[in-house]
Amino acid sequence: MMQSFYKIIYLLLILSSTYLSSQLRIEITGGSDEPIRVAMVPFEWKLNSAPSQYLHEIVKKDLESFAEFAVLNPEDMLSYPSLEEEISYRDWRLLKVDYLIIGSVLKSEIEGEINIAYSILDVSRRKNIHKALIKGSVKSLKRMGHNISDRIYHKINGIPGIFSTRIAYVDKPLSDADSYDLRITDIDGDGDLSLFKSNQPILSPDWSPNGKEIAYVSFEEGTSRIYIQELATGNRRALKRERGINSSPSWSPNGNYLSAVLSKGDNPDIYLYNLRSNAWTPLTGHYGIDTEPDWSPDGKSLIFTSNRSGSPQIYEINISSMRIKRKTFEGTYNARARYLPDGKNIIYVHRRKGVFHIALHNLRTGKISILTDTFLDESPSVAPNGNMIIYATKDRETDTDILAGVTINGKTRFILPSVSGGAREPAWSPILDKY
């Protein structure tokens, strides 16, 4: 009785906040593993001006985002070291802390700049496992915090953190049928801004491998055409347009080519576009629909959707031998596949009993797992560390288009609600702050 009451309150909170903020919200659905226990001592602040935000709060929020970490509150700490010789490991072992982070924020000789020096320590081994110095502008304190979170995640989990990454998506507000907006946001929902607005459809954003450009499709000329926009300048260029569909761009891992879909041969086929010579070369030439190419991480093959067997299924083409192999055999609708960074697994839209889900498919073993249980799931995009995916879905309660995510083990789900009620086609950026 009491439990269902709380459930209702929780639902009400979720529904009401949908319209108030676009902050990331997490829901732990699966029996999560025991989280890794981390303590981050509030960094010693050696500047004259007061901090605008606290680094340990930024890092705590990041690390706890996907339920993999539990971060100790400063008020529960027994000591507050900022140098390694001040650490009493006994204090941290008593608190069952696995990893300790200490550091200082220091003045820089450059106006408006700060330096952050910090260490990550393994409490059980009493060992400093990482030392770093981050330089940056005072204004980018939050990004520096995300950067520290990424590093902690990497040092402890062995795979890159994704707290500095961003999500590109298309927004179509419920209130305006003729407004399409290509936007980007930090993954915590902050820093949401517009890249390109149009009164005609925008679709299929795809990040360049260096994270500096986004390719997308715009109908601003009354028909589909592929554009590439540089984020820092807002400059954009149009790809050479062909008759019919010009769509579904996917950047090659080396950044020199796009694969895309043209229908100039009277039906949609996969083509390569050489970004230096601006020339199109056909890759497939079947009379059925071939679409939605995605480049393998090693750059040697592409996966794509084709209805050549009668229903949409996933195929893989080897670019040098041009050999095509069918990859999916379960169900009558498998489409828009994306490789995971390991190249051995793919995710795609899979229809089961009339409902569209996101499926994870191991290409070696053929094992298929359904990752999502929401409604009309589409456009899955993989985080650059391969550990989670984001996709577009319909929130049936509010009848709005939202972005939702799930960890690849299916244990933690999250949603990134939209302010306008029309978020779609998420594209996860590559790792942006290389380290």
Added chain:
Amino acid sequence: MTLFQEFLALVVIICSFSACTNTTIERTSEATAVPAIATSTYSEPSLASSSTVYFSYDNYNINSTGSEKIKSLASIVKENGLNVRVEGHCDERGTREYNLALGEKRANAIAELLIINGVSSSNITTVSYGEEKPESRGSNEKSWSKNRRALIKTS
């Protein structure tokens, strides 16, 4: 203090954490993005007529009602020397790019039937909007059936 001296001072601070091993030094860059402005904005020419043909799910066959419509439209187009723009549309089910392809199949099917009925192919343009421009919003068959359509616009 020069930049180099400042750098050395910092290294000393970090090294004081413990015996100096490797320290990573990196720079966090500001994440900025500037919006782009559309170079051209498509606006529809003033239309002489607009008619709609509906389709069944995942299908681009034209039913008898549709073919009758196209037949009478074709003679009007020929008589008046009109230009035709055919737009293919889909319902929201399935992936966006696949629906873009399916919408083109619908538009092409209409274009072919117009040509069979004597309209010159040079007077016809086709475009697919996939599921991007629904006629009716709503995730049910009532809306979906209205959205699986081709619009035949003459000007």
